[in-house]
Amino acid sequence: MPFYTYILKSLKDQKYYYGYCSDLTKRLDNHNQGKVKSTKHRRPFVLHYFETFDVRADAIRRELFFKSIDGYNFLKSQNII
Numbered sequence: 001m002p003f004y005t006y007i008l009k010s011l012k013d014q015k016y017y018y019g020y021c022s023d024l025t026k027r028l029d030n031h032n033q034g035k036v037k038s039t040k041h042r043r044p045f046v047l048h049y050f051e052t053f054d055v056r057a058d059a060i061r062r063e064l065f066f067k068s069i070d071g072y073n074f075l076k077s078q079n080i081i
Contacts (some may be wrong), residue, residue, distance in 0.1 A: 002052050003059035005066065007081065008045040016048065016081055018066045020059040024050060049080050 002023045008017040008023045008031060013033040017039055021027040028047055034040040053059040 002051055002054065003056045004050050005059045005062040006050040007048045007066065007075075008039075009048040010039075010042040011044050011046060012042050017042070017064055018039065020056075020063040022056075026058065 001022055003020060003022050004027075005020045006018070006024060006027070008019070008028070009015070014032065017031070019027070024047070027054065030036055031039050031045045032043055034043060039045065053061075053062065053064060068076060072081075
């Protein structure tokens with residue numbers, strides 16, 4: 001089963017949300033249906049970027065990296081965000 005680290009972009013406020021999951025389509029639907037408390041007020045979202053991993057721990061590690069200042073700088077330097 002693959003795991004994903006993803007970046008969503010809110011069409012409401014143009015800000016990004018970082019997360020990981022095992023079903024990317026379902027997770028995006030959950031965000032857009034208001035089923036995720038932390039993003040409910042920022043709907044709708046589009047999938048902006050994702051990476052695929054074979055190991056859950058790797059997806060979690062990448063999510064934490066994206067949320068760090070080094071990760072932010074990396075994403076900016078690669079023109080991802």
